[in-house]
Amino acid sequence: xxxxxxxxxxxxxxxxxxxxxxxxxxxxxxxxxxxxxxxxxxxxxxxxxxxxxxxxxxxxxxxxxxxxxxxxxxxxxxxxxxxxxxxxxxxxxxxxxxxxxxxxxxxxxxxxxxxxxxxxxxxxxxxxxxxxxxxxxxxxxxxxxxxxxxxxxxxxxxxxxxxxxxxxxxxxxxxxxxxxxxxxxxxxxxxxxxxxxxxxxxxxxxxxxxxxxxxxxxxxxxxxxxxxxxxxxxxxxxxxxxxxxxxxxxxxxxxxxxxxxxxxxxxxxxxxxxxxxxxxxxxxxxxxxxxxxxxxxxxxxxxxxxxxxxxxxxxxxxxxxxxxxxxxxxxxxxxxxxxxxxxxxxxxxxxxxxxxxxxxxxxxxxx
Numbered sequence: 001x002x003x004x005x006x007x008x009x010x011x012x013x014x015x016x017x018x019x020x021x022x023x024x025x026x027x028x029x030x031x032x033x034x035x036x037x038x039x040x041x042x043x044x045x046x047x048x049x050x051x052x053x054x055x056x057x058x059x060x061x062x063x064x065x066x067x068x069x070x071x072x073x074x075x076x077x078x079x080x081x082x083x084x085x086x087x088x089x090x091x092x093x094x095x096x097x098x099x100x101x102x103x104x105x106x107x108x109x110x111x112x113x114x115x116x117x118x119x120x121x122x123x124x125x126x127x128x129x130x131x132x133x134x135x136x137x138x139x140x141x142x143x144x145x146x147x148x149x150x151x152x153x154x155x156x157x158x159x160x161x162x163x164x165x166x167x168x169x170x171x172x173x174x175x176x177x178x179x180x181x182x183x184x185x186x187x188x189x190x191x192x193x194x195x196x197x198x199x200x201x202x203x204x205x206x207x208x209x210x211x212x213x214x215x216x217x218x219x220x221x222x223x224x225x226x227x228x229x230x231x232x233x234x235x236x237x238x239x240x241x242x243x244x245x246x247x248x249x250x251x252x253x254x255x256x257x258x259x260x261x262x263x264x265x266x267x268x269x270x271x272x273x274x275x276x277x278x279x280x281x282x283x284x285x286x287x288x289x290x291x292x293x294x295x296x297x298x299x300x301x302x303x304x305x306x307x308x309x310x311x312x313x314x315x316x317x318x319x320x321x322x323x324x325x326x327x328x329x330x331x332x333x334x335x336x337x338x339x340x341x342x343x344x345x346x347x348x349x350x351x352x353x354x355x356x357x358x359x360x361x362x363x364x365x366x367x
Contacts, residue, residue: 052283052362053301053360055281055359058278058357059254060273062270064265067092068093070261071260072088073271074089087270089243092242143188143191153181157177251273275357280344281347283345284343295318298313303359319342322341324338
């Protein structure tokens with residue numbers, strides 16, 4: 001056969017082959033790669049739409065107890081405060097409350113005044129008892145002295161009587177000795193009565209005044225007087241002293257509702273304070289979810305940041321009723337009202353430094 005009659009093989013251009021590959025095989029490969037990528041993305045980043053949660057943000061309100069006006073604000077928004085730090089000052093204008101405080105202080109003053117009077121009365125009783133004891137001793141001394149004089153007077157009277165009988169002593173001397181002896185006898189009898197009466201009174205007073213003869217009450221008197229003076233000063237200051245409102249928790253200052261100079265009523269909120277860390281995660285289960293969480297169940301907590309960290313946590317408590325989800329960030333797109341059953345989840349230690357109060361997280365109950 002001649003070379004001209006041999007069959008010629010026409011080469012297919014590379015562009016034509018590439019076009020055929022793109023039209024036939026590339027769509028199938030892209031489809032399978034997208035399917036594999038969707039599978040891995042579903043495993044790593046997608047959680048069922050019925051499991052939502054947020055890190056609980058503990059909030060405390062600083063409330064004024066009395067009606068008045070705000071004189072000072074010691075903080076500004078986003079400032080860090082500690083529990084007990086002063087945040088505002090309010091001057092009370094509630095006359096009834098101030099009257100109640102003044103009445104309370106006056107009652108305390110009356111009690112202190114009674115205490116002072118009681119101490120002084122006990123001191124007076126102790127001194128009176130001591131005076132009664134001294135009078136009794138003096139009466140006894142006078143009786144002893146009168147009894148000592150009586151024998152001498154008896155002897156003088158006997159000699160005067162014998163001298164008068166013998167006509168050697170005038171009758172006037174005898175009569176003077178007789179009157180002196182009788183007077184001394186009468187004084188002895190009266191002094192004996194006084195001693196007996198004084199001893200009876202002393203015995204009666206001993207049971208009452210015996211406990212007041214020490215100086216314990218005298219030592220308490222200066223302290224009672226100091227308390228009385230301090231309470232009287234409190235009465236003068238109660239109308240002038242402002243009420244200092246203090247932070248109830250550690251955290252940051254949030255919304256400041258009342259400014260300095262504004263009038264407030266009792267129970268008005270001056271400002272709010274938000275805690276720096278969350279205590280737990282609050283999740284909501286929508287109706288129809290098969291895997292309802294139970295107390296003690298394991299839950300996968302996944303952050304919504306770029307790195308998508310996740311950890312295992314435990315369910316602390318589960319609610320017993322469905323309630324409206326008030327956090328709008330937890331609602332599905334296009335839904336303005338939704339019901340859910342709340343449950344509390346512990347914050348894993350691995351995620352505690354990452355999660356902040358109010359942050360959204362994805363939750364998945366493990367079966």
